[in-house]
Amino acid sequence: MTHPAVGDIAPDIALPRDGGDIVKLSDFAGKNVVLYFYPKDDTPGCTKEAIGFTENQDAFAALDTVVLGVSKDSVKKHDKFVAKHELKIALLSDEEGDVCERYGTWVEKKMYGKTYMGIERATYLIGADGKIAQVWRKVRVPGHVDAVLDAVRAL
Numbered sequence: 001m002t003h004p005a006v007g008d009i010a011p012d013i014a015l016p017r018d019g020g021d022i023v024k025l026s027d028f029a030g031k032n033v034v035l036y037f038y039p040k041d042d043t044p045g046c047t048k049e050a051i052g053f054t055e056n057q058d059a060f061a062a063l064d065t066v067v068l069g070v071s072k073d074s075v076k077k078h079d080k081f082v083a084k085h086e087l088k089i090a091l092l093s094d095e096e097g098d099v100c101e102r103y104g105t106w107v108e109k110k111m112y113g114k115t116y117m118g119i120e121r122a123t124y125l126i127g128a129d130g131k132i133a134q135v136w137r138k139v140r141v142p143g144h145v146d147a148v149l150d151a152v153r154a155l
Helices: 042-053 057-060 075-085 100-104 143-154
Strands: 015-016 020-024 032-037 065-071 090-093 105-111 114-121 123-127 132-136
Touching: 015 090, 032 042, 032 143, 042 057, 042 065, 042 143, 057 065, 057 105, 057 143, 075 090, 123 143, 132 143
Parallel strands: 032 065, 065 090
Antiparallel strands: 015 020, 032 123, 105 114, 123 132
16 A cells, blocks of 8 residues: 655645534645544543643644644544543544545554454654655554654754
């Protein structure tokens, strides 16, 4: 499966977010965007990652950077997740999986001997020029938010 690589123009997206508004990547032209894909709302790793990005929201904003999380959960699930953990980042709902497919994060996974399709935890750092500046695949949550913040600082 192919996915956008460093130097490519990031494929535009248009997805509903928590609260129901439609968010387009093109809405943030001239800003850096952290587009992170995660498997499921309110699971341990995904919760830690979302809280980590929320805790660093001011640092990202100071660097003219927007953080957008993407999963296949519904807007309603995102709303509950945001309220429960007081999240300050936008969570986008890709229920149809189109954006996950275009970014190459809808992959075959294995757990406990079973094979299934799911979202690979991945992050794309998109520069203010709309080009992908860095990609993290098969992300491990501990230390990831700090690594992304360091990469934004290096832009």
